[in-house]
Amino acid sequence: MSEVSIDVHRDGAEVTEELRQDVREGLSAEVKWLPSKWFYDVRGSELFDRITTLPEYYPTRAEREILRARSAEIAAVTGARTLVELGSGSSEKTRLLLDAGTAGGALTQFVPLDVSESALSASAEAIAADYPGLSVRGVVADFTEHLDFLPGTAPRLVAFLGGTIGNFLPAERAKFFTSVRSVLAEGEWLLLGTDLVKDAGTLVAAYDDAQGVTAEFNRNVLHVLRTHLGADVDPIEFDHVAHWDEQQEWIEMRLRARRPLTVRIPGADLTVRFEEGEYVRTEISAKFRPEGVRAELADAGFAVRHWWTDAQQRFGLSLAQVRD
Numbered sequence: 001m002s003e004v005s006i007d008v009h010r011d012g013a014e015v016t017e018e019l020r021q022d023v024r025e026g027l028s029a030e031v032k033w034l035p036s037k038w039f040y041d042v043r044g045s046e047l048f049d050r051i052t053t054l055p056e057y058y059p060t061r062a063e064r065e066i067l068r069a070r071s072a073e074i075a076a077v078t079g080a081r082t083l084v085e086l087g088s089g090s091s092e093k094t095r096l097l098l099d100a101g102t103a104g105g106a107l108t109q110f111v112p113l114d115v116s117e118s119a120l121s122a123s124a125e126a127i128a129a130d131y132p133g134l135s136v137r138g139v140v141a142d143f144t145e146h147l148d149f150l151p152g153t154a155p156r157l158v159a160f161l162g163g164t165i166g167n168f169l170p171a172e173r174a175k176f177f178t179s180v181r182s183v184l185a186e187g188e189w190l191l192l193g194t195d196l197v198k199d200a201g202t203l204v205a206a207y208d209d210a211q212g213v214t215a216e217f218n219r220n221v222l223h224v225l226r227t228h229l230g231a232d233v234d235p236i237e238f239d240h241v242a243h244w245d246e247q248q249e250w251i252e253m254r255l256r257a258r259r260p261l262t263v264r265i266p267g268a269d270l271t272v273r274f275e276e277g278e279y280v281r282t283e284i285s286a287k288f289r290p291e292g293v294r295a296e297l298a299d300a301g302f303a304v305r306h307w308w309t310d311a312q313q314r315f316g317l318s319l320a321q322v323r324d
Helices: 012-025 042-051 059-078 094-104 117-130 172-185 200-206 213-229 290-300
Strands: 005-008 083-086 109-114 136-138 156-160 189-195 238-245 250-259 260-263 270-274 279-286 302-309 313-324
Touching: 012 189, 012 213, 012 270, 042 213, 042 290, 042 302, 059 094, 059 189, 059 238, 059 302, 083 136, 083 270, 094 109, 094 117, 094 270, 109 117, 136 189, 172 213, 200 213, 200 238, 200 250, 213 279, 260 313, 290 313
Parallel strands: 005 136, 083 109, 083 156, 109 136, 156 189
Antiparallel strands: 189 313, 238 250, 250 279, 260 270, 302 313
């Protein structure tokens, strides 16, 4: 089994304080919102894993199809010695990149980064057991804040998969791409997964499945408020809503109050009142066009060297290189 080390840059107290601040800001706003990252406690992560297997949820299958077809090419083109995965989760799809990189002989280190120390440790141990000789160095951190801590031997390939980039507003995406560029040297690489614009019916179904798993995932943010901040909220008092915003070209997930409510959140020293039918925005999931991806990456100092889609052209995977 390979050696595993974990660098921790985000502890439990910091996480709770960050949640407290987000709740105060988001639920005090005129149009209420909460960041989507608070879906992902243990229960939320399990629910999302279930979502990825649902018939309506195509992004995971589409991206996996591309990675199966292109991982060997990615390994050959990049010659990466270190694979960094941002928001690694279980690293299931990443194994296709690890297989190709280690088979080619160049890849010697895997650096998964995730906010959850427990999930990261379990994933890192599993990878180390399955890839003897591969150094595994986990990083517990927030990829919107702690990229300066990324280790690794050059050339590095940073993978940001699953369409997670769509959860950022345009200005946040620009900041994120710039921060990734700032920690990479000239010639290093970014592998980016982006869900593509398509018909509204397919998009909405992917975020409002017939079994109601996505609805439970959406409500899980309320379970997190109950567990960590003592909120006296019953998640069943809110309906799940998935709305396609054609102008912005994103899916917006919302929680809608079924009746007038007063929610006390002692851990944030906050009382929140909801009118019947009032929304809380919990996630955006932007959908992209190829020319838009290229332009946003170019603005941050990347040049897209390869662009691939699945057979049905539902999902895009771009391999971009830091340019001088």
